[in-house]
Amino acid sequence: MDALGDVVGEHYNDNEAALHFDPLLSEARNPAWFAEGLIEIAWNAAFTFRPSATTAYANGRCKRCGGGLGERTTTPLEVDSVHDRTDGAFSASGFEPPPTSEMPGGLMIVSQPFLEALSDIERKTFEARPVKLKRTRRHQFFELVPFEFVPLGAVKGLDIDGGRCDVCGRHAFGNGSMLGWGVEVACRQDLPKESPNFFFAGNDKDVHLFCSQRRWKEMAGKKWARKLAGEPLVVVDQSEFEADPLLGTLDEIEAFREKHGYAVPFKPSPQT
Numbered sequence: 142m143d144a145l146g147d148v149v150g151e152h153y154n155d156n157e158a159a160l161h162f163d164p165l166l167s168e169a170r171n172p173a174w175f176a177e178g179l180i181e182i183a184w185n186a187a188f189t190f191r192p193s194a195t196t197a198y199a200n201g202r203c204k205r206c207g208g209g210l211g212e213r214t215t216t217p218l219e220v221d222s223v224h225d226r227t228d229g230a231f232s233a234s235g236f237e238p239p240p241t242s243e244m245p246g247g248l249m250i251v252s253q254p255f256l257e258a259l260s261d262i263e264r265k266t267f268e269a270r271p272v273k274l275k276r277t278r279r280h281q282f283f284e285l286v287p288f289e290f291v292p293l294g295a296v297k298g299l300d301i302d303g304g305r306c307d308v309c310g311r312h313a314f315g316n317g318s319m320l321g322w323g324v325e326v327a328c329r330q331d332l333p334k335e336s337p338n339f340f341f342a343g344n345d346k347d348v349h350l351f352c353s354q355r356r357w358k359e360m361a362g363k364k365w366a367r368k369l370a371g372e373p374l375v376v377v378d379q380s381e382f383e384a385d386p387l388l389g390t391l392d393e394i395e396a397f398r399e400k401h402g403y404a405v406p407f408k409p410s411p412q413t
């Protein structure tokens with residue numbers, strides 16, 4: 142916890158950088174999990190790309206869960222909304238059938254000033270693809286399309302939240318209720334040796350970007366990093382890493398909720 146201790150409680154200027162540190166205070170966490178001192182480059186801002194929601198992925202969208210099918214295409218995103226006064230934003234995806242306000246993937250866009258503030262080595266980890274914006278804004282925005290992803294998972298033995306689509310098989314899971322919502326988990330052996338201080342994780346439908354605590358603090362409060370947010374990354378050894386947990390399907394979870402409501406926690410069972 143010491144690695145992150147000096148970030149906790151710091152206040153930045155009105156550029157609104159915010160590092161969330163609730164998980165460090167949670168009973169469930171083990172300080173050793175945060176020892177790598179890696180922080181997610183997140184944003185307190187969202188965007189949507191409704192005009193290109195069905196063309197962003199090679200095979201469109203799943204009718205059951207709304208997720209993108211196939212790989213991210215080379216088509217530029219047509220962005221129809223972004224929060225004002227931000228240098229980055231994420232798109233929220235979920236498990237709702239279209240039409241839905243959720244997007245087929247959790248993607249990231251950043252402003253030209255943010256992009257230009259990155260180093261050459263950092264920029265080598267992704268393609269910066271210009272997005273189409275409906276209305277005129279001060280800055281051009283770019284989608285960060287990663288070249289490689291570190292897999293994300295969960296801590297073995299901790300309660301897992303998540304589910305799997307009955308139709309396309311897409312799943313989402315984590316230890317949100319134990320570690321804090323938004324806290325991701327990676328395996329130490331998967332961390333990239335090439336650029337350990339700036340790398341992407343997740344997959345092409347769930348894009349996350351991480352950097353060292355030192356790098357994050359350099360960005361925080363800068364006028365080219367407005368609405369920057371951060372979450373500490375949990376890093377565990379392979380023996381503690383859960384890459385493919387047993388999950389209920391959306392149908393199973395829905396049927397369970399109809400019967401038991403939300404007061405009873407859903408537990409997937411192996412025979413289903």
Ligand SMILES: [Zn+2]
Binds near residue numbers: 205208306
């Ligand atoms: Zn699906």
